[in-house]
Amino acid sequence: MFSQRLGQLETLCKVIAECSAAVPMPEWPPYVIEADSYLQEFYFRHVLSLLEEVERKGITVEQIGQVLLPSRVSQVMHSVYGMSASDLTKEERTFLVSKLLEIIGARRIDPFCTSGKNHLLDPALALQILNRCQLLTKTAVREYEWNQTAKTLGRINALLFSLCDLLHVCQHAASHEFQGPYSVNADRCFIIREYYNLKPVDVWGSVEAIPIDYFATIEVYQGVNIHFSFFNHLIPSQSLPDRLVGAYASFQPIDKTSGLSLEQLEGLLFQLKAFIIEFLARVVSLEKPDWIRKYIEMHYYVLKPLANLAGSDWRPTEAQILLLESPPNLQAASAFHTLSGLSHEEKIDALERLYRSFIFGDQSNP
């Protein structure tokens, strides 16, 4: 059991390193390095307390997995480098990360997506769901109409991805779960997307203008390989709209047979575009402390379903918010600055060692 857990943590370090090496230091949202430096002081103690509390209540990992989707948990994993500056002991760090991995494993068939697949459903069940839906299909309409459908759906996905990134202040995977690819036949596959919690009023207050709170799609593709990462990024080998052959979209969870029409999709596209432009005007006026507070609150908000299970308030405490007035400790973030100038492979190697030190408490420099 112990060696199995150790092996999983080793794999995790490797997987996070590979994903993180593909992304430079983030430039959005503003002040992210300072925000992370505050967060690491108290965030992981909060995560650990919630996990301990739900365990005390006898809530199982499977029950947690029902409300805390894998992409949401992987988003928490994204921040584990901050543990090095927290007051967690080595044992607490490994317990925390192992527990988060268990929660991911409660839903994902391959927790690390090392196969390039993010399967939350048994493939046979996923296929049944596909077969129940009345898809818009390439062969049923004229070429122009299909091209419009594919373009519109692609643009909606781009806008929704950005909306998630914007409203959840870079915690975009906390508001979507993309899964697949599930095989239809040798040349065709499909993916299922769910965008949820698109009106985070707890953090932003009034967001009535957002046209939807939930959106789901099933997209069938031909002649394309689609790879899913641990952090729920989707990487296709070809242009997705060009390869779309069937689509279903809905404002409801996928249990109905009829989806949205092209006209309805075009209406949604227009509304999403208008909202983001309007929201731009609202957020450009945010000052540095506002951005930092929003960033921190959103990290807590990701864990709101877990806080609900634990019977705790999801928000950071006033004492933690007061800490934001003290100077930031940039020690943990500075470790990443040493990586600039390294090749991709060297970066992966260095990041793997960094994450090992954060999780296992080995403070030796890479």
Added chain:
Amino acid sequence: MSEATEQRPKECPEVVTGIAASPGRGTGRVRRVLEMTDLHEIGSGDVVVARFTTPFFTPFVLEVAAIVTDVGGITSHAASIAREMGVPAVVGTRIGTKCLFDGQIVTVDGTRGVVYYV
């Protein structure tokens, strides 16, 4: 060689290379976005060149021919939205905003990670 290409500084290479982030080829007129206000200048069929993109870019780049950024990796915002829209993208060029100028016609090969002056 076009007038716009002649404006290219001597220190810039013949082609701009970066990470192949979204497959396909797109040709268009360069529109650099260095300030938020530049977003409103983007036209249909333009090749958007920026240091990086943020969620605010998306409503303005729905009809562009390609996206090029100085920084970013395969899972950066620019790469992710470009793949969704089927728009070719090259990210992490380091020099895109220094070597590509408004009005130049370029072809972006998002499969190979190369930007060619036309």
